[in-house]
Amino acid sequence: MPPLPPDVRARITAVILAGGLGRRMGGQDKGLTPLGGRPMAAWVLDRLQPQVGRVIVNANRNQDAYGRLLGLPVVGDRLGGFQGPLAGIAGALAQIDTPLLLATPCDGPLLPPDLAERLYRALSTARADVAVVHDGERLHPVFALLRTGVRGSLEAFLAAGERKAGHWLERTHWVAADCADIADAFVNVNDAGALAALETRLRPPAAQRSTTP
Numbered sequence: 001m002p003p004l005p006p007d008v009r010a011r012i013t014a015v016i017l018a019g020g021l022g023r024r025m026g027g028q029d030k031g032l033t034p035l036g037g038r039p040m041a042a043w044v045l046d047r048l049q050p051q052v053g054r055v056i057v058n059a060n061r062n063q064d065a066y067g068r069l070l071g072l073p074v075v076g077d078r079l080g081g082f083q084g085p086l087a088g089i090a091g092a093l094a095q096i097d098t099p100l101l102l103a104t105p106c107d108g109p110l111l112p113p114d115l116a117e118r119l120y121r122a123l124s125t126a127r128a129d130v131a132v133v134h135d136g137e138r139l140h141p142v143f144a145l146l147r148t149g150v151r152g153s154l155e156a157f158l159a160a161g162e163r164k165a166g167h168w169l170e171r172t173h174w175v176a177a178d179c180a181d182i183a184d185a186f187v188n189v190n191d192a193g194a195l196a197a198l199e200t201r202l203r204p205p206a207a208q209r210s211t212t213p
């Protein structure tokens with residue numbers, strides 16, 4: 001896929017969504033949870049940074065640690081009380097001054113180097129307002145590119161007490177970005193088992209051999 005031209009890249013702010021409670025991870029702050037010796041959010045940042053103009057973090061706990069470790073601005077949720085990823089997206093939309101927002105979760109450390117390109121191509125081809133990753137089997141609504149003009153619609157949705165990303169999408173002009181060829185890139189680290197499996201997968205082959213009995 002051809003890389004995005006620099007002027008398009010400059011129009012995108014990416015937000016790393018790290019505002020959840022991590023209940024399936026024993027309440028850990030998943031973005032700060034080490035993977036291969038580095039916070040999971042640092043893996044996400046490495047892959048995101050070359051794709052966009054700037055990156056921010058959305059966090060509700062440990063905001064100082066995020067700012068310090070990643071060297072990025074930190075924004076909280078639009079609503080208190082851990083209301084879900086849409087509250088984080090709304091928090092980011094309220095802060096940024098670019099026409100596009102790329103949302104990614106903090107627990108998807110293998111996101112592809114052409115995520116912004118794929119989403120932007122889908123968005124512009126369909127002249128849609130939101131483009132969402134589809135891995136061939138299901139949608140991943142937290143991997144999304146949004147035009148910042150959707151802010152009013154999202155805020156109204158949240159103010160009405162709604163929380164489900166799928167329901168909000170239905171109220172927008174959205175399009176799926178076909179990512180079936182790279183479904184593996186959207187691995188989601190939700191619990192200790194998934195983290196351990198990914199640690200093993202990321203270990204260099206020599207290290208894997210040496211631990212084999």
Ligand SMILES: Nc1nc2c(ncn2[C@@H]2O[C@H](COP(=O)(O)OP(=O)(O)OP(=O)(O)O)[C@@H](O)[C@H]2O)c(=O)[nH]1
Pocket residue numbers: 017018019020021022023024025030058059077081082083084085086087088089104105106107142190
């Ligand atoms: N800003 C914000 N982000 C959230 C919230 N809840 C989840 N997220 C983010 O949305 C993404 C996917 O959420 P989950 O995998 O369910 O993460 P989680 O809610 O922390 O974990 P569980 O409590 O185990 O569901 C992650 O990047 C989370 O950080 C929230 O209330 N606010």
Ligand SMILES: [Mg+2]
Pocket residue numbers: 020
């Ligand atoms: Mg959750």
